[in-house]
Amino acid sequence: MKRLLSLVLVGLLCVSILGTVGIAAEKKGKLTIWAWDPNFNIPVMAEAKARYQKLNPKVEIEIVEMAKADVEQRLNTVLASGAREGLPDIVLIEDYNAQKYLQAYPGAFVDLTKAINFKEFAAYKTELMTLNRKIYGVPFDSGVSALFYRRDILAEAGYKPEDLYNITWDQLIEIGKKVKAKTGKALLGFDPADGGLIRIMMQSTGEWYFDEQGNPKIVNNEAIREAFKIYKKLMDSGIIKQTSGWNEWVASFNNGDSAAVITGCWIIGSIKAEKSQSGLWGVAPTPRLNLKNSVNYSNLGGSSWYITARSRNRQVAEDFMKTTFAADRDFYQKILVGQGALGSYLPAQDGPAFTEPDPFFGGQKVFADLAAWMREIPPVNYGLFTYEADSALMAVMPDYIAGRIDLDTALQRAAVQLENQIAF
Amino acid sequence: MTEKPIKMPNYGRPRWTLSRYHRYGWFFISFAVLVLALFMLYPIISSLIMSTYSSRGMIQRFVGLGNYQRLLKDRVFLQALKNTLIFFIVQVPIMLLLALLIATLLNNKDIKFRGLFRTGIFLPAVTSLVTYSTLFKMMFSLEGLVNKFLLNIKLISTPIPWLVDPFWAKITVMIAMTWRWTGYNMIFYLSGLQNIPDELYEAAKIDGANAYQQFARITVPLLKPIILFTAITSTIGTLQLFDEPTNFASGGVTAATIGPGNSLLTIAVYIYNLCFKYMPNFGYAATIAYVIVIIVAILSFVQFKLAGERR
Amino acid sequence: MKVKSYFFRCVQYVFLVTAFVLAVFPFYWMVVGTTNSAVDIIKGKITFGDQLIPNLKKLFADYDVGRIFWNSCKVSILTLIGQLLISSMAAYGFEFFASKARERVYRAVLLTMMVPFAALMIPLFRLIVRFHLLDTHTGLILTSLASVFLIFFFRQSYKSFPKEIIQAARVDGAGEFRIFWSIVAPAMKATYAAAAIYSFMTSWNNYMWPLIVLQSNNQKTMQLFVSSLASAYFPEYGVVMNAILISTLPMIVIFFSLQNYFVRGITGSVKQ
Structure with missing residues (x-):
């Protein structure tokens, strides 16, 4: 039964990649996300979560907040121990560290080359998450x-x-x-x-x-x-x-x-x-x-989201990132106004929040x-x-x-x- | 197993035998030994094995003793070693002396408000790392409270670059460590002093010994075991010094050095960086950890010898 | 002579008062900080402000502080009970059932204090995962059940316990556990109190290991919470100060209420 279900899921995924989605599969499961700044990427993720759950009420999302050094320490400890548990589904990684994780822990992160249209993101962001022509992350904020x-x-x-x-x-x-x-x-x-x-x-x-x-x-x-x-x-x-x-x-x-x-x-x-x-x-x-x-x-700086390969709800995680960070233009307006988060998703950048004069900066x-x-x-x-x-x-x-x-x-x-x- | 009467005092119970004695002995320590074997001994052995590998995350290469050779050429390690030893040599004696001095004063029954002083001076020891590093970082900022105060009382004319200058950064960390741990050590001395009978001091006074002589001839010799104990725990603590440097050296926005010019980089911090901040090389990190063990062992041995020979 | 000793006494008081003020001032500042805004705190304001209620409101509105506080209490208290029981028993075994072999074990146990924790973290983590204890308080508590320092501390204190009492109890036919449980342990109340403070202090303030073992939000302890709060790009210091105060308060309360036992307990252990 389980196998059948996953077959169906994989099938659906293929269909959706081809762009000929007939039926919308109802997404279920729990996603855990690690991020670090309670005034920046945490509320941004919370916004994404709210938006996604409106469409997929059965997906549970937990955003775990900790200091940046702590995210790195945990990630390294868990990955190095070779344990099958203990990783989140999605993790925020600082851009400067991206290649380190990708190369030191081969196969630890999901290859998203085909899942996401990277042409819609700033070129310098996709470059830093590319290894052997495969692209592994979802670009987030620009520095x-x-x-x-x-x-x-x-x-x-x-x-x-x-x-x-x-x-x-x-x-x-x-x-x-x-x-x-x-x-x-x-x-x-x-x-x-x-x-x-x-x-x-x-x-x-x-x-x-x-x-x-x-x-x-x-x-x-x-x-x-x-x-x-x-x-x-x-x-x-x-x-x-x-x-x-x-x-x-x-x-x-x-x-x-x-x-x-x-x-x-x-x-x-x-x-x-x-x-x-x-x-x-x-x-x-x-x-x-x-x-x-x-x-x-x-x-200077900037960070991106990565999906871990051992995630139990990989498809849901991909779908979540795709419908929010790689598609939702309105979402980017909201986080720009709310957190001053300048995403690297280019189609969002002619939205109203981007073109509005800012009185704080003299118009x-x-x-x-x-x-x-x-x-x-x-x-x-x-x-x-x-x-x-x-x-x-x-x-x-x-x-x-x-x-x-x-x-x-x-x-x-x-x-x-x-x-x-x-x-x- | 035959009779070993020295080790087994005959407590007078007829059914009491050697094997019973051992059975109870092992039983009482069994839980602790089990837990320690599992959560201490196993990791220790495992990391010893790890120290013969060089690694980049999951990718490992057996190097045998190669990591130890690499150490000798590693300037960062040598700098970390130097910094750690400076902290040890300067801070530990000052702190212990201060603690001893305060304890001696507070042991004097003529001093009023002893309880209050004792409580207040011990209080820093209850704070957590997060608490105290957050507070100290703010107080020792360039325009923080400490500089403001020193400027106001005209002790200095320009602000001291506490966490900016390599020299002052070390001083700041030493001040913070002294703040946090003096009271803690003081309690041990104070407890020890209470076991010294007052009559000894009375007799010394009658013989015309002044305060310093009393301190040097009675207090210090009688407290020697406790001084040794605090010295060794402080040695272990200082050589594993980690919390203060990492938390005080938030070098700006993105800095990877620990303190200006790596002036606060200690061995323990270097181990941490090798595991979590840099490309993770757990094998090399484990090697350095065992260097700490060796240094602590040597220093403890020396302290034991020093304490023993003065007797 | 009189004048000189008066002067000497003054110097002593000045010294003690200075030490006292230096030790206590950061606490005062912390309390003041809870009532000020982030900007005022960075500017180094040392008088009380009027932001206490807004700060607290924000803290409790944004975070489940009660839950986090309870987690810390639970972990610390259970660890304390386990540590006290296991360490005092072990010390009892080492001291009252001395033998050559056990003495060797004791020395080996003491030596483990020298190994820095960072070196053990990864193998330890593997164990936790193997036992399926990741992200559980059980995992955290289990790994810290035996404290080497406490074993040492208890053993030092037992040294001054008169062995004749044990002997007499045996003659009266008391079992070994009853001797430990209802004769020796009750007589060492102060030692247990001191050990309890020490144990509570270390597990309450523990940071690095909980960070790795505990993963989800509802397992978090106070220290993890405060640290993530304080490390924001732009921390709300007023809120942080309140969190810090809440995380320090239990320690202060416990120390104040048990400090006499604490000193007596340590006094007992340093007697030779």
Whole structure:
């Protein structure tokens, strides 16, 4: 009986893939989902759940919320133990880690190449979840980066919004110096221990810590060299407000101590949290590096959903993702307004929420701009060892910034450490 | 099995035999031994075997002692080792000395509000890791309470970069650890002191010994077993130091270093990273775990020797 | 002489008061934090605000705090009972039924304290799965039933228990379990109380292992809850502070009510 039922299900699935669905099969079963941010991807998933359950009332969905490090720890423990239980049906994975999971645990995630029309998603997102021409995830939020700035402070220093378009980091530093001189405010809250900006700079050139074969490319990586120089310039220029950790960094612009912030678009929620600054903010594209292949579009962070191969309700999980994240345009409007979640599903991006002017940003159509920039992000294969590389580079950064070692020594040291770290 | 009278005192019961003695002996410890064998011994052996493999997630390769060789070349490991030893050498003695000092003061019956002091100073020990790291991270931020206070009383003129600078980051973690564990160790000393008869101090006073002499000649020698105990538990705790570094070093948004320039990276954190943050290499991680075991064993041995020889 | 000793006493008080204030201040700040908004907390406000009710409302509206709190209580109390029973029995066996073989076992048991937990996590997890205990409180409790530290602690305390009493009981014809259960254990109330506090404290505050064993929302414990709450991209600190306070309160209450036993219990164990 069970076998018959699953045969029928598989049959139905084939039919639906061919696009000639006759009867809608009633979906049943329970889905467990792991995600991590109670103010971001959790409510987004809750919205998807509500929408899906309206159509499929018999599907039970449990969203389990935990810290991001905890999701990773559990996922690794369960996958490594080879246990058949203990995994969720759907799990959120940070984009930088995607290849690591896909390659370290072959067969652990469902190949969705045929199930989902990936042409409808931003190209750079599908690239990072592709392994051997198969695509394994459902792209979720974009971390398209931008220069978020305070209109009032920059105006006081004599800058118009246009002055911030199409600029390089060096030009930005010059702007920062003038801002500091005229207003006394720092340009950026900046954490020299955080390698996020290096990744923004690198991706703007289409480069990463590794070459196409996946070997480390550190010492002769122009993007990294430039990025290091800019870190030092930022520290030496006196235009930054040094911070440590998330809270201080957020406080630096919430308090109005700094005039701008350059990071992924997921920061919008935190910027808007300070309601007294409504109308004072604006958004411009990311500065680019002084390199030929660098563009004014990049990315920081972002994550995607993956279905585990051992899921007992794989078909339901696929159907759930397909009807929500890969089809529901209205859903994307809702989460954009509610959580500021900028999905990478392109057909949703001419919806009303994207095209509406945002009074907090002085009437700018922020999300329309960000969506347009998102399409221009150079695709990059993040490879297996993003965090190892980040750790190796940031370990030498303090010595480099303090001038104790020069650039070549610093990068050589980092390269040696990285080689050792990724040895197998 | 023949008579072994030394080990089996004849408690005077006629039916009492050696085999009964052993039967009861084994029975009483059986539950604990069973649980420990299953949930301690088995994992220990299993991870020892694991340490002869190098792995990338599910993909494994037998390397024999290769992981141990790799250790010696691994700069990150060496840095973690160095950091851990710094924490051990600086923080443990300061904390134990402080705890001993407070315990001595609180043992003095002339001091008022002893109960209140004792309770208050012990209180940090009941907080959980999550609680105390959340609180401390906020207090030690650049514009947090601590800097505000120090600026207000004019002790410093510019804010101290607590969690930003590699040096200060270590100091911050040491302060936090001292806050959390001093009271805990103090309770042990206080308990030990209550077993020292007051007459000893009275006699010393009559002989003209001052407070320091009393401390050095009576308190410390008589508390030696407890000092040894706290020293060894603190050694184990510090060498497995994990909670504080990971929670204090939320390096910005996406950082993978632990503290600025990896200044807070300890061996236990490195093990964790090798398992869960980096490409998972459980075999190599297990190898490093056994290095901790060896170091703890050596340090405990040294402490035993030191305590023994001063007698 | 008089002046000097007066001065000395003052120094002692200053020292103690400083230590006291430093130790207690974060608790004060935590309580203050429950009444303030996230922005005020980050700014370092140290006076009471008026956000307590909104914070609490949000906390209880968004999360099933009662359920989570109950989970923590259940796990901690059951672990406590098991640990106390098994560890005190084992220590009893090691101390009053000493033999060469058992002494060797005891040493081996103590040595396991040196192995960091991270090294054991994966094999331990495999066991849990094999026994079908994943995502159950039973799995969590079972793995922590025997505490090495408590075995050591109980044994130290038994050392000062007069062996003649046991001997006398045997002469009177009491069985071994009755001796343990109704003569030795009741006489060591303070030791048990101290051990109970220790045990409750460790399992209530335990984080890493529950995180891996417990998987679904309705099994979650307080620590897991607070940690996920505090690690949001933009945490609601006012709400977090309330959750933290709720998660710390039981420990504070238990310690306050049992602290005299606690000190006495430890005193008993450190007697040589």
